[in-house]
Amino acid sequence: MTRASRAAASLRRTRTVLGRGLGQRARLRWVHQLLGGALLMPYFLLLLALLPLLLPVTSEPFRDLGMQFLAYGLSLPLVAATGLLFPLVRTLETYAAQALCAVPAGALARGPAVSWAARRRTAGWFALHLGTGALVSGVSLAVPPMAAVLLLVPFVPALRVREWWDPWADFVSGPWSWTAPLLGVALLAGTVATAHVGGALCARWAPVLLGPTPADQLAAAEQRAAALAARNRLARELHDSVGHALSTVTLQASAARRVLDADPEFAREALNAIEDTAREAVAELDSVLGVLREEHDGEDTDAAGGGTAGAHPAPVLADGLGGLLRRVRTAGVRVDRTGDGDAALRALPPHTAREGYRIVQEGLSNVLRHAPGQRVRLGLSVTEQELCITMTNPLPTAPASGALRAAGMGGRGLRGIAERAILLGGTADAGPYDGGWRLTARLPLGGGTGSDTGDAGGTGGTGDGTAGSAR
Structure with missing residues (x-):
């Protein structure tokens, strides 16, 4: 050097x-x-x-x-x-x-x-x-x-x-x-x-x-989990309510366009159905926004003695199932309902009735998107311990149209169904069965409070895809 x-x-x-x-x-x-x-x-x-x-x-x-x-x-x-x-x-x-x-x-x-x-x-x-x-x-x-x-x-x-x-x-x-x-x-x-x-x-x-400290880390983890649960809850509500409405409107508009010249009366009925579906979607969106406001203002509102669920409460099986089936049938899907009637559904706990409605709604939305025109068998069974929802339909003979695939909402439906069931302490399963497709959900009547609790974030073993394999 x-x-x-x-x-x-x-x-x-x-x-x-x-x-x-x-x-x-x-x-x-x-x-x-x-x-x-x-x-x-x-x-x-x-x-x-x-x-x-x-x-x-x-x-x-x-x-x-x-x-x-x-x-x-x-x-x-x-x-x-x-x-x-x-x-x-x-x-x-x-x-x-x-x-x-x-x-x-x-x-x-x-x-x-x-x-x-x-x-x-x-x-x-x-x-x-x-x-x-x-x-x-x-x-x-x-x-x-x-x-x-x-x-x-x-x-x-x-x-x-x-x-x-x-x-x-x-x-x-x-x-x-x-x-x-x-x-x-x-x-x-x-x-x-x-x-x-x-x-x-x-x-x-x-x-x-x-x-x-470990206590600080635990508190931070709980805050992150609560924020994630709130986002997942809002995503499920938007997917199941607004997503179902968009799928139904897409089918109804497509049917009205095809028969506008040949059958003006049917086209008029389809347009009326679109109007009713859109109005119902706005009402459900208001309910979802009320859920979001609850996340931010719940404690203050409870102290004031008022609620923030919005002017339109979330639909439940006893009151909302009839309108849901009517809109789906107007879109061209035949639905056969079996099992217990509205009296048994009115006796369900509020959270079970609300989550059960959303599960049925999402199941029918999957049929609209992936198996349009197929006959659906909807079974509702209420026992002392649980609500059992069973939905079966034949597999589609041809792929869904481009408009229906566009309304597919990214394939998150079955995941949301499984999350809703898990939050209540129940189970949900979907898949091919006896040459067709079957969705089964079991919701305990004494389970949690549904969307008002934390988010399990699981899928319960169900997949997402199309009606030919998984939705």
């Missing part, structure tokens, strides 16, 4: 050291330490004023170094108590650590310290920050003026007054005075090193002491 390359390598190392000690990150961490020293000052001054009243001292507290260190040590438990008793301390310290210590935001907890475990961590962090900050602040205030004087001692004779330097007067006024600048440089380097160590220590411990 040549002399020039060695000099270049030495220069790079010097730049690296200076960058670590005086770079932007180091300067911000230094500011963070000075902030901690400033926050400790009220505690320190209070104890420094009270100690002469409690202890038999004769010296001036503000001039006695031992008394100052004693006040410093006694102030740290008070600092820790502040972090323990005031939850907002964690919020303030988190933002300060993120902005000045370059700690990633994901490593720090958000919000006040609610649990006692989080408060204890906050207390430890607050004591660490203010304790190291006080030491760095003291060094930063005291050492640079002394270092500046040492740098100027050999060149300014007025600074070599013996009374100032006692007991080191011989050092500054003798032949060793030219070493004073070296000592001054060493003191400045020590100040930078102290600030660097204090900042690095706080940056190292910030994720540990200000990071989320």
Whole structure:
């Protein structure tokens, strides 16, 4: 290695050291330490004023170094108590650590310290920050003026007054005075090193002491799960209500277009059916929006004594099944209903009746999209334990038309059916059966509350596709 390359390598190392000690990150961490020293000052001054009243001292507290260190040590438990008793301390310290210590935001907890475990961590962090900050602040205030004087001692004779330097007067006024600048440089380097160590220590411990506790992580996971459940719930409602209406309108419009000239009366009836279906879709959309408002305003509304379900409540089997079957039949699908009548359906729990209606609606929508014109057998059986829904239809002899495939809504119907059944503690299954297609759903009468509960997010073993394989 040549002399020039060695000099270049030495220069790079010097730049690296200076960058670590005086770079932007180091300067911000230094500011963070000075902030901690400033926050400790009220505690320190209070104890420094009270100690002469409690202890038999004769010296001036503000001039006695031992008394100052004693006040410093006694102030740290008070600092820790502040972090323990005031939850907002964690919020303030988190933002300060993120902005000045370059700690990633994901490593720090958000919000006040609610649990006692989080408060204890906050207390430890607050004591660490203010304790190291006080030491760095003291060094930063005291050492640079002394270092500046040492740098100027050999060149300014007025600074070599013996009374100032006692007991080191011989050092500054003798032949060793030219070493004073070296000592001054060493003191400045020590100040930078102290600030660097204090900042690095706080940056190292910030994720540990200000990071989320297991309780915080559990709460965050519950919030994410609740938000996901709300989105899935809204997606199911939109898919089953608006998606069914669009599929029905598509079929009715297609039929009206084909017979507009040959059978104007049938076309008129189809247009009336389209109008009724669209009106019903608007009403159901209002109900879905009411569900969404419940997610945001439920607690406030409950406190006020009112509901937010909207002007049009969600349809249920007893009241809405007749209109649903009428619209489907108008679209060209023959539906034969068997099993228990409306009296048994009216005795169902509200959540079971609501989710059962949506399951029947989605099953019929699948027939409209994938097996138009096929006869559907719908069986509804109510026992003391459960509601059993069975829907069978022959497989289509030809693929659905382009308009029907366009109304397929992406193949999420059976997944939504399975989720609704699972939320009630039931099961749902669909697939080929005896040369046709069968959908079976069993909903316990004493199950959960359907869409008002969390979202299981499962599929219950059902697939999605077309009526020829899976819908």
